Amino acid sequence: MTALVFVDTNAMVYARDPAERRKQQLAAHWIDELWAAGCGRLSAQVLSEYYNTVTRKLSPGLSAAEAAEDIEALFAWDPVPVDVGILTAAFAIEDRYQLSWWDSLIVAAAQRAGCRYLLSEDFQAEQDFGGLTVVNPFEADPAAVLA
Numbered sequence: 731m732t733a734l735v736f737v738d739t740n741a742m743v744y745a746r747d748p749a750e751r752r753k754q755q756l757a758a759h760w761i762d763e764l765w766a767a768g769c770g771r772l773s774a775q776v777l778s779e780y781y782n783t784v785t786r787k788l789s790p791g792l793s794a795a796e797a798a799e800d801i802e803a804l805f806a807w808d809p810v811p812v813d814v815g816i817l818t819a820a821f822a823i824e825d826r827y828q829l830s831w832w833d834s835l836i837v838a839a840a841q842r843a844g845c846r847y848l849l850s851e852d853f854q855a856e857q858d859f860g861g862l863t864v865v866n867p868f869e870a871d872p873a874a875v876l877a
Contacts, residue, residue: 736840738850773839
């Protein structure tokens with residue numbers, strides 16, 4: 731079975747950002763491969779950040795309806811809710827790894843989802859968080875990770 735991959739907001743946004751053509755192509759390729767393999771995961775936090783960024787910060791951005799359609803499709807990826815357990819885990823992660831609060835929530839959600847990899851450019855590539863390994867989508871090929 732292919733290992734689960736938690737997708738951080740930046741990878742989701744780059745897949746829709748025409749201002750960053752190279753990153754857009756690479757991120758979209760990752761997303762396509764994760765759909766094909768059925769191993770993509772994310773959280774309610776990622777979906778919220780994605781919606782805000784693609785509708786308010788990208789130029790040109792997505793309409794609210796387009797962004798909502800994306801998000802509704804991503805419900806298939808079993809989004810991890812931000813609940814008391816995630817908050818409690820994030821406190822410990824923030825303290826142990828000296829991460830920002832928002833990054834600690836991402837790591838906590840990825841661990842809760844049982845992911846082996848965290849797809850993000852916001853962390854140090856190959857950094858390990860107790861069995862969760864960071865993969866930079868702009869430095870690694872999906873075939874090498876998903877094999």
